[in-house]
Amino acid sequence: MGEDKVGCVWDNRYVIRKSLGAGTSARVYLAYDKVTSKHVALKHYEQWKGNEYQCKKEINNMEFLRKQDHDCKHVLRLHRVFPQDKRPCLVMDFVGGTTLKQEIRGSHKKGIAISMIR
Numbered sequence: 001m002g003e004d005k006v007g008c009v010w011d012n013r014y015v016i017r018k019s020l021g022a023g024t025s026a027r028v029y030l031a032y033d034k035v036t037s038k039h040v041a042l043k044h045y046e047q048w049k050g051n052e053y054q055c056k057k058e059i060n061n062m063e064f065l066r067k068q069d070h071d072c073k074h075v076l077r078l079h080r081v082f083p084q085d086k087r088p089c090l091v092m093d094f095v096g097g098t099t100l101k102q103e104i105r106g107s108h109k110k111g112i113a114i115s116m117i118r
Helices: 053-069 100-105
Strands: 015-021 029-033 038-044 079-082 087-093
Touching: 015 038, 053 079, 053 087
Parallel strands: none
Antiparallel strands: 015 029, 029 038, 038 087, 079 087
């Protein structure tokens, strides 16, 4: 699921390139922003019903953390929120690299407590 959105344009500006992954309530896409000419991550709350609080809390946390990070180097930036299919879609910085799952699998040598992450 999610790959069927590839090529779609959301909010007259974001061209979906591929699905990056999904959790229990949302799917994250790599998209190209035609206005800024940059790639962004779109987090679309596909399972909105029952997750309104989680989404609002995530937005509030991201806005709060951004205010604490004055040099804008340590926290993903929430650029904007728009409705897509009557559900919220968060536009955030895209950061390429490994996934959290890949980091967890490769962390045995680094000393990260896997039980704390799960």
